[in-house]
Amino acid sequence: MIPLFRKLHHVCVVVADLDKAVAYYESVGIGPWFDYPKGGAYVEYDVPNAQASAAMRYKCADLDNFQLQLxxxxxxDSPQRRFLDESGEGVYHLGFESDDLGTAEEQAGALGLDVIARGRRADGSGFCYFDTRAGAGVTLEVRKTQH
Known part of the structure; x- marks a missing residue:
């Protein structure tokens, strides 16, 4: 059995003002920041609001042991917008790397975790967010990086 949540890839923090947040992080020595690298087209794409998803703004910083995403x-309307409106800024999700996204999603289903968003590319890379906020305090994600 492949461990689902063992290899942390990133922590994603939802912010109200991306430029202001980046400036603050840089002021305390965290960076450099880059735009989230949009990968190739998805062959499967099931998200709550595709228009909102496409309009999300992201910045990333690769640290020594994980990636920080803003x-x-x-x-x-989107899960991230509702989180910001209801809870304010903070950690929205933890993203874990998986070698086999399909198997990881099957294992999560066997654990009773419901999918809230997912996307797959032809090469098997992609993401899957689970409805874990009530139990874990954050949304958990598994992903496979496109190479």
């Missing part, structure tokens, strides 16, 4: 959601 996300500014648009005003459009």
């Amino acid at each position: 996300c500014q959601p648009p005003e459009l």
Whole structure:
């Protein structure tokens, strides 16, 4: 059995003002920041609001042991926008790397974890977010990086 949540890839913090947040992090020595690298087209894409998803603004910083992501959601309805409106800025999700996204999603289903968003590319890379906030305090994600 492949461990689902063992290899932390990133921590994603939802912020109200991406530029202001980046400036603050840089002021305390965290960076450099880069735009989230959009990968190739998805052959499967099931998200709550595709328009909102496309309008999300992200910046990333590769640290020694994981990637820090900042996300500014648009005003459009999305899980990230609802989180920001209801809870304020903070950690929205933890992203874990998986060698086999399909198997990871099957294992999560066997554990009773419901999918809230997912996307797959032809090469098997992609992401899957689970409805874990009530139990874990954050949304958990598994992903496979596109190479």
